[in-house]
Amino acid sequence: MMNESMTITLPVGALEGTAAILSTWLVGEGDKVRKGDPILELETDKVSMEVCAESDGSIERILAASGDNVDEKTILGYLNCAAQPILEKSPSLVFDDSSQNESVANFSKCDAASDGSKCHLIGPAVRKLLRKYDLDVTSINGTGKGGRVTRDDILAFIDTQAGKGQSNSNASMPVEKSHGLKSKLVSHSSMRKKIAKHMVDSLLHTSPHVTSVFEMDMGRIIEHRKMCKMGFEEAGAKLTFTAYFLAASAKAMQKVPVVNSRFHDDCLEIFEDINIGVGTALGDDGLIVPVVKQVQEKNLFDIASALQQQTDKARQGKLAAADMRDGTFTISNHGVSGSLFATPIIINQPQVAILGIGKLEKRAVVEEVNGEDIIVIRPKCYVSLSIDHRALDAYQTNLFLSHFVEAIENWGK
Template sequence: MTDILVPFEQEGTKAIVRSWLKKIGDVVAVNDPLVELETDKVTQEVPAPAAGVLTAILLDTDDEATPGAILGRLGDAATDGAAVAPAPSASHTAVDRGRREEAAGPGAARAAAVAGHSPAVRRALKQTGIDPSALTGTGRGGRLTRADVDRAVAAQAQVAPAAPPPQPTSEGGVRSVPHDRMRLAIAQNMLQSVTIAPHVTAVFECDFGAIMAHRARHKSDYQKSGANLTFTAYVVAACAEAMKVAPAINSRWYDDRLDIFDDINIGVGTALGDKGLVVPVVGQVQNLSLLGIAKRLSDLTGRARTGKLTPQDMRGGTFTISNHGVSGSLFASPIIIAQPQSAILGVGKLEKRVVVRDVGGADTIQIRPLCYVSLTIDHRVVDGHQTNGWLSRFVEVIENWPIDG
């Protein structure tokens, strides 16, 4: 037998079994896609680790899949090929137990039946009030899936009598919306971060005039080279320069040590509308030119918005940028650190502001394109001195970008 394992390279994120692409008894070759897993970041396919016959499915649709867990097993294709039936699922056991407990009342029986399903199905049954014993499961071995519950809810809505027009009420209306998997995973990660890391935020103001001038002069040339020259490319480049002043910002905290990385791998938060966000990573930024950064960003953000990122695109980040200003906010605090990283940069909305500047020893009033940039740090890792030193260098690089550099 060969075990089919959940990949270890998930950086602590939880995965859910989305669907099996093969059924028990199917003959597979090495690297054939077997099962889809869904995390808070991407959907990934788990390939067959060996050639053989799929003989067992241990984690089915909607089951949680932790790194290293056994998803199923492959047998030797050279044998008689007889399929091994999966063990009775927890849902079947719970239903049988519920029948035995009917004497205790319908509430006990229903609770027992609900308890045996996957977390996603349990949430859906609780939120909708659907009786699981009235449904026919379409999952492996007759198991209920979230889609089965959703179809039952839609069917009830079709046969239900039309509701009267809503009437104003002093209590107001409440609309319950079940959490999707990505939102739940994001919530768990955010709670974990603020629970274990003391967040402190420093804020500087940054003038984007120099990079705006550079972009205006070179944008068309970059497009000819296949790159969209965005402000984010300059921000990524400036982050790499600032790491030279405070290398500990590019690190990960562990209970017994601090790992400071030579490679600067910068994750860039990319919003997906109401579906949350993903954070593709630009690797080894210290070795890339501005053109190289722009090309990599163009590729990653384009695939992020079309759902074509791979797990490898999201892996290995040592620092993160949150460009929250694109949706209009001037400042956000704290921007929560992506654990186990040590810091995250926030970039606010770029807008024209009136400022006083010294020109030839005289104060002048100018209109400049400014935004707030913030660095939120894990205070276990660095203090205010390193934080402010990092931001000072970051602002210096942005504000003094040579027009032909």
């Protein structure tokens, strides 16, 4: 065992040179940790991440506080490597217990006056709710294995308090208002603040947005998916319509390469690799864009597999900065929530275009059969491309959409 203290800093390359906000410490001064145990959480504009202990020991001193801006050069605290590690099994092991709606990731810090009976292993979803509603885990009865507090326990506790008329300090903040209307203030997370800034900068300060909308028949890929879905699942990949959209986007960009580019004042930088980000909603918490890289080199199965891995990590809060790096194009599948079309979908800077896919629905359309017009029912959706008009014009926009729609409507031909 090393007989020295070591600084606690962010891993090299974790933030790729950008700053982050220290969300919360998961341990306190004097707490013993093992190498690999999560000790704090960070929040950037698009991802939350855990920082783990680099050695066995105890937390000697905490320097950085929640809410501080930090980077890879910031000394967050000190770890006493001479301290004896915890002898029991490390609580940093992650496992799923779907029956209890929790993924056990690490332990909560308990009040020193507590008898320790409430110091249960809790997952990220539980920690998030505790922070959001400013709750003390020791006041909540745990129904999970070994008495652990689960997500359902937290929600039940909140419902009980609401029924008693007890408001929460985070969810509702009293404020003097001149309008006389009943309301509550919900504090913005740092992610929401940065999303807001990113959207305003993109739309108002950077790119003049223009949107073109086409209609698309989904019949061919619906039939193809029916035939292939089970085989994909048996091979370990979930086949979604979004996988087809990535593949069709790559085909269209190979015919209209300027869509896969970045605008500079003196040139247009056209990328060889097609790295497509997929907008992934996190409910009220915001939107993140995990990236599937080198789509042009992948077949449909490879795309579906990579897409599933990225979206699963996004929803589990396990995305790293590298998972959202180097995107050259973005797809917003907003139709999954019922939207027919959205315009403009704000461009994910510094890209020059973003594709929007609307709700799939059956529509009555007129088709010519044997020289006669007949009405048939077809599965249709709207597809849009919002572009940076500095880089692209209507010609390239509509040409891209034409090739995209053709790839979807003629899939497998």
